[in-house]
Amino acid sequence: MGQLNLNKIKSENSKYEEKTKIDFEDGTYLHIYKHFSNSKIKQVFDNFAKVAEEAKVKNFEKELNSFNWMDLLTCFIIEGFTDLEFSKASKAKLKEFKILMETDYYNKIVESFEQKELEKFMVKVAESIKLYQTLQxxxxxxxxxxxxxxxxxxxxxxxxxxxxxxx
Missing domain, CATH: 1.20.5 (Single alpha-helices involved in coiled-coils or other helix-helix interfaces)
Known part of the structure; x- marks a missing residue:
């Protein structure tokens, strides 16, 4: 053990670039991030908030509200912490999320994330919501x-x- 320094911090941060390969029964595969960095968690939550706001402004709240909020957040986690590509357009992205959720891939992907990382994400989301409510x-x-x-x-x-x- 020694004093904390920038080299130790840089070394520790390298874990956020580590990926794990998930192999599916049909021979396809997907890479997922093993660890969730604070900045990536914020980015995923910001993307979620952006889509929610855009749904309100562009009148596709019906599509957004057709999701269970936990499933929707999970889809955003998949988008942010895997190499699976989704549309940039919010309405199209929601349709793609629905398609993904109807497959066996969805459960396998979700189960492949470390429980500790999912909990870390949810704690950060809860903190953000609490801060927003306090400010309101x-x-x-x-x-x-x-x-x-x-x-x-x-x-x-x-x-x-x-x-x-x-x-």
Whole structure:
């Protein structure tokens, strides 16, 4: 044992590039990452959030809501921690996830991830959701104050109101 240094950290981080080969009964194979890095976990969660937001904006929430959320997160894990390629377009990606979930490949892939890494991912997701909820709760009073100021702008800023009226 010795003092922690950058070489030790670099050496430790190399484990995040290690992959394992999964062989399927039909002779095909897939590589999966053995370990989930914090940055890759964040990227997977960000991709999940991006698709959810895009579904709302582009009106394909029905497709998104047809998933059990745990299955959907699992598909994003597969996308982020394997070399299986999915479409870039969110709506197409959701269709591909559905197709994958209907196969025996899906269960074999999920079972091939180390339980410890899946738990690590879920803990990070839970922390992100908790942080988001905390920020939302803390922003409510600020939003209310802004709305109250806006309602009283004539009283609080009479000069600004008069200038707008003159134009």
């Amino acid at each position: 709760n803390e922003m409510q009073p600020v939003k209310q104050q802004v709305m109250n100021i806006n309602k009283k702008k004539d009283i609080l800023f009479p000069e600004a109101t008069k200038k707008v009226e003159k134009k």
